[in-house]
Amino acid sequence: MEHTGLSRAMEQQLRTPLLSHRLIINIGKGGVGKSAVSAAMALAASRRNMRTLLVQIDAKDRISEYLGTAPVEGNLKEYLPNLYCVNIFPRDAQREYVLHRVKFAAIYKVVFENRLVRAFLNGVPAINDLMMLSKIGHHLSETRWGGGYTWDLIIVDAPPTGHGMFFLSVPDVIIQALSRGPLYQSALSMAQRLRDPSFTAFNLISLPEEMPVSETVDAYNTLIHKLGMTPSMLTVNRYTPGRFDGIEPEINRQATANARDDGVMASALGILDDELQRYTQATGHIERLTDTLHLPAVCIEDMISGRFGREEIETMAHALEARL
């Protein structure tokens, strides 16, 4: 079986090596394995002696299960050597944002914990999203005692596309709505960082299926044309190129005809036929993706496992290694 678009994409070099960015944002539809890929990537980076911060955005923590660590919560901690994680929640981000600027907890209490202000902030999601982005911005600017940045690399497990795309457009929305003030300034500086391809890398994660592929193409176009941001890399999860090389469905069909009334045999051959068909469909979707996107790609095999944990993440990290 030929893999034209995909094999080209798998050989293509990244414009800037992935790990030389300060910020990597992993984007994908819900269920494509964004958190797992983020965890594997962070693991691989931390092993290259980079102080790595893995950020989840207001999410149900899966990272701890993947890495086999204690639950990842709102307070930033080192979970494995060089690997720090944090789960950013809107309310914490809000509080931190304000306290960084007004310094008086009392003001925060009176103003931002006011029932009416609270109701207002909860009703307009853009504000909370900006606060969470600003927290990432804050960590990007943190410096170490003795010079240098605190974080060599920050990896963000972004909200699922749909909301994720909106999340990335929040700085622009705020810039359009406001004309000055700290909120405006925060939005401006975040927008600049997100648009700088040597600073921020976007890794698009997809599955070899119709919906995730369509959504990945949409996300790619939105990133480039609407947000002015530069996608860097494509990660195809749960796909092994060349898995059925040299196997012809027709030969299998002839063998099935030979099986005649052996029910057990016929159903066994039926399974191979199904698998071949699934694989052909998957390949078609991936080819569509790589033909449209022109991005360097990496594939991660489909692992069969009832529990997805550290062992599977190690396999993923190994696959990603080649692309870092």
Added chain:
Amino acid sequence: MKLQTLIDSHKVVITVGAGGVGKTTLAAAIGVHMARQGKRVMVVTIDPAKRLATALGIGEIGGTARRIDLQGHEAVPGGFVDIMMLDAQKVFTDLIHRTVTDDAKREKILNNKFFKLFTEAMGGTQEHSAVEKLADLLEKDSYDLIILDTPPSRHALEFLTSPRRIMSLLDDKVLRWLAVPAGTGMAVFSFGSKYIGKILSVFAGAEALAEVSEFIAMSLDQFRYLRDRAVVVDALLRQHDTLYLVVGSPERHGIEGALMFHRALTQDGYQVGAYIINRVRKKVPGIPGLESMQSLYDGVTSRSASYVSTLKESLERHCRIADIHLEKVQEIIRATGGMYPVFAVPAFVEEIVSISGVMSLADRLFDATSLTPAELE
């Protein structure tokens, strides 16, 4: 128990579950099936797969309902199924067009920066617009059954809690407080108390807050309207004629995800009706011996060894997957104490890209008998 029995006694069906489990396709399949049984059905979906959308005849259509061509497969006459996609921006713009009669005022609202921010922000989450759409559909009362495919959101039930958040945001007290008109100059707005207004304006700029105040003052009636609708929808979402179907996948975190939705639903006072576990692989009746496999291929290819090893590998793989799927289905029955019907939908090889594909999915879904703990032992 069959799914049909459950659905027959409800007016609204809401499919909940994580992204990628096939909610949208199942919602369409339920709609098509019920229409064939003579029901007038509306399916509100969120951005379905392009090929499914094309197959259902809604490819180019956004927020306008389109009738699905059942191609003469109606079992009981009189039924039909309409389908529409949720377009958040359109829902809110429509609301303004419908409720603001004064031309100048309407233009002013539509051009207000904050309105744009509001609709764009809401467009990002879609949840508030689903509430408004649902209220709209119920008011028109032209359907026997409304099927709502819930938007993907960061949190399991953002959509369901939306009415209450609208209610608290649009609480009369909050509105009046935000919209107090004030003097002149820097104090064009007061944004509630002077002190809070001053602090907030340090963050956002005074002009922006003025814009918010202006927008709210202009749209008070619309906000009240939206809030009243939210009250109606909130009540409806808690009624017994609303059926919640938790859709899960037997893969990876699929079951855990489904249980999480269940807990969240129960916690917020909604009653789960049933589970649908999608794309479950069935066990094979047995594994044939290597020699007999070899003999089948020997006559057709010179590379029979390679075929046999691929076949063997595929079979083993399939069996492992089927075992895991069975375990996962058992897990859900155990975790819920066998108190909820669980329908397992067999996996398809073909992708569902045509109306006949949707119908055959519906056949499998409505053919399934709910599993009980005993049957699985």
